[in-house]
Amino acid sequence: IGSGSFGEIYSGTNIQTNEEVAIKLENVKTKHPQLLYESKLYRVLQGGTGIPDVRWFGVEGDYNVLVMDLLGPSLEDLFNFCSRKLSLKTVLMLADHMINRVEFVHSKSFLHRDIKPDNFLMSLGWQVYCIDFGLAKKYRDSSTHQHIPYRENKNLTGTARYASMNTHLGIEQSRRDDLESLGYVLMYFLRGSLPWQGLKAGTKKHKYERISEKRFLPQLRPSVEVIQQNLHHTSITAAH
Structure with missing residues (x-):
């Protein structure tokens, strides 16, 4: 039924x-x-909403085997099923769920490091689940909350399309990078694509460089402003 960062998935x-x-x-x-x-890592996160x-x-036999809940389609599958068009209200509802999932993972001292539509699934009750923690990494000591040190010259971890600017620059990831990736996912849902999709390059390194150059273009700003304004409005409406 699919493949994750390090394995094949079957029903x-x-x-x-x-x-x-x-x-x-x-x-x-x-x-x-x-x-x-x-x-x-799933054991550490067990009991959390959307895990x-x-x-x-x-x-x-010849395989390590992980058996878990069978959930519904990924957000990427749903996006395609909806002809790659999601309403602003739907994107805002998804944003609320996804931010909560990422916040929970961070509360357990881990980064996801591969935030993308394929790694969020829907359940029958329209609950959003976060999956695929093969690239997750501890960002702080669970007891002291001491953050891992700042480092540079790191290889890109995750999916280039949604990776943060700092990740492309080789800087050690932290919580902000998961959130930046989530922001790109929401832009993707709202716009139908991202400006740096489909770039051609001779090598993977050159492609990463071209993606970095395309980031934060003026045409993204209207989408950012729309989400900011409507998230505020939605939170007020929900409170009432």
């Missing part, structure tokens, strides 16, 4: 309860295994 059935589940597989011989790490329940993790 399956619990033969005891007949319940449908999602099964993520990762070859045990993979050079940089991540599924065990991801399963531990899938983990049913089982273990090794089966």
